[in-house]
Amino acid sequence: MNVSLDAGKLSSGGRLYQRVAEQLAKVIAEGEYPPGSRLPAERKLAERFEVSRPTIREAIIALELAGFVEVRGGSGVYICNGESEKLTQTTLDVGPFDILEARIMVEGEAASLAAQKITDEEMAEVRQALDDMVTENEGEPICEKADEHFHMLIARATKNDAIVSVCSHLWALRNSSPVSARILEKVRQAGSKPRIDEHHAILKALEARDPKAARAAMREHLTRVIQQLLDATEAEAVEEARRAIMHDRKRFNLINT
């Protein structure tokens, strides 16, 4: 999924290195540089994009971290083999429902596997994390941090670094998505609290070392979070729809003037 960047467009908050990285990602994805081949040298890319060499370096770091390229000092920047993570706008703004649906899938299975492998020490940590969540009237960031901690402890109990990485990737998507952040803020304003009963159910299933119960409890929990989000966004969706209608009316001069 590529994003074509308007020539000369300076998006709000946009950074030059990001735009250069996106353009490079685009030409790589289009096959201009096949896997194994080498990008032009930093100095040449700086000429070609008419930016400075530090800006090129920053863009290449972004591509490297996204898995597009591999940097070898003294040799060059080589295109990686594969279609891996593309640095596009949508990665930075995945919808909260997509994220939750993916979490149901991933964290449900992770809970099941964790129920099979969790140690007593890890159980104690999960309990502690749940106790931290129960502590109300703490600052919101602390409460949310405890929620993430709870879920990440379960991920780590699977003893699978790839699952841990996937779960933290999903949390990163959630934490960095402006759309998600805004909707989650609306949920907080609606006065909701962490769903302690559901987390207790997950805890019980883990304590029982019951994979099926753990999967079911985690899925139930995340499904209810989706329901909560739907409820919280309903009013906003109505409001946005009204705004859209008003805008269209103004646009076509249909409002009494």
Next chain:
Amino acid sequence: MNVSLDAGKLSSGGRLYQRVAEQLAKVIAEGEYPPGSRLPAERKLAERFEVSRPTIREAIIALELAGFVEVRGGSGVYICNGESEKLTQTTLDVGPFDILEARIMVEGEAASLAAQKITDEEMAEVRQALDDMVTENEGEPICEKADEHFHMLIARATKNDAIVSVCSHLWALRNSSPVSARILEKVRQAGSKPRIDEHHAILKALEARDPKAARAAMREHLTRVIQQLLDATEAEAVEEARRAIMHDRKRFNLINT
């Protein structure tokens, strides 16, 4: 999961910005800068770490892409809310079995969801990708690229950007893991070919729009890949065990001299 960096250690191929980023990630994870707070200014960090400001900027870009911080021009670098993806060594070297186990979990469910949502156009693309894989004696990178393309098309058929992101994250782990690359190379040297029959089974299940069959076929396929890896690594494991024994014997002077 933190990795403490040996003071003054210069790992082969290590880059200064990476070490700075890891140290910053460590102090952030340890709570020295709570969520919402601001990091010291770039110039101050440059003094503190005794590096240049461009190096600090490169490190901060890495942290930003990993979801640790948010950069606001003219204002500062703020700690994000959450435990998200940590920039540690282990993220870059996840074992191939962990990756495959995670893929069974994720891509199994993704295949199931894709079977429910895939369009005729997307089906045609998946077929084409499978045809590309059948083309033998092409260069290995082309064949592997077609395999990844096949799996990513299925991910996109789920119509869920978070799932797409997770799948490409897993491919990125696989593509960037030296351990995985080495073992996969060993599998290739053993003469294995892409498991076309298994991919055909996945294709048939998608064409039938059968979620259960799609999940089962994908899981079967990836389970057999695991078996193949186990077979391929058995000889290597034996060899490594022998080397370890020899090393220990030399170490304790048990070899005849």
Next chain:
DNA sequence: ACCAGCTAATTGGTCAGACCGCAATACTAA
């Protein structure tokens, strides 16, 4: 006493140029 506006300081963004070390390639000599 409070608010608004202006100015200065601090922050990140981008740039130019320099130097160093490593890797790769080419050339020469044995």
Next chain:
DNA sequence: TTAGTATTGCGGTCTGACCAATTAGCTGGT
């Protein structure tokens, strides 16, 4: 033909500069 050496091209890191955005503080007016 091979090995060694030198050269070139590459990325790595640095210094210093300037610009734009944001924030904080101060002053004046109401």
